[in-house]
Amino acid sequence: MGRSAGFILWLTGLSGAGKSTLSRALRAHLASSMPVEVLDGDEVRTWLSRGLGFTREDREENVRRIGHVARLLAKHGVGVIAAAISPYASSRAEVRRLAEEAGIPFVEIYVQAPLDVLIARDVKGLYKKALAGELAHFTGVSDPYEAPDAPDVTVHSDVDTVEAGLWRVLETLRKRGLLDAAAAA
Template identity: 70%
Template structure:
């Protein structure tokens, strides 16, 4: 189970798609994108702490089911609260599912520059409430398995670092690090 966490716009979805082809060479891959899960699995949930935790638990449950069948379950969800991420990790490990937490990090200023929807601008101006990382908390992982810095790394560099970690833990075979195996999407 590959769990990508970070603020909106940090690059979680982009990275999950960049990893897909390499992971798919060894097993089926399913990407659980936070926006899609909210639409299809968590419709009706709001943005209170309780609703956000429920959403993360649902993503974790589906990811565990997929991983137990041998699929590479890749999540791309903000998942703002450390305790809930730890709960998901604990349940995965209880089920014998390796859990790899990737902190997709970028400063809010960079994310605001990238933001084509203008959500950061609105949140920073106080026009949008309960926006994670601005007016609502985001608790960065204390000990993530991998940290990628999308403000200074290319998609390919970040993806390569994640793949190298997976190989180092024996969770991925395949080509050695440094090959042109990662396709940006």
């Protein structure tokens, strides 16, 4: 059985990079050994951050809200998987700092793919709209994305399978003592 203390896995990356896909795989794997909750950026915007726009200030507030809920859950033994673009390094650093100050392990996972691959994938049709000028403030096109300088884990979703990304994250958790060997297998 896994450890009883919670942690935060913070998946960051551009739209369509595979954050939600990897978070679902992580949840499916971890749920047999501990309580797990996914805070998906799209869902959080619908329920917790309704009314926020896409200005820098609103994006930072959205990340703060996700971070706050993640800390509350992790404090009570939940493995939290937060999957949100979270484009600004300062916001991610603040979430990490607050988690670590509360004694909650924090793992930043950069889900990365080149922009041309994301444009080709464009599952939601957002890149097409952004490139046509129909969608303002789109991260990676008309708004910046500050890639992590030193993420704890990087998953290259253009070449890594979901399983390879999952294994990389689980191995990091095991090495940090956040999962026992059975839960990481």
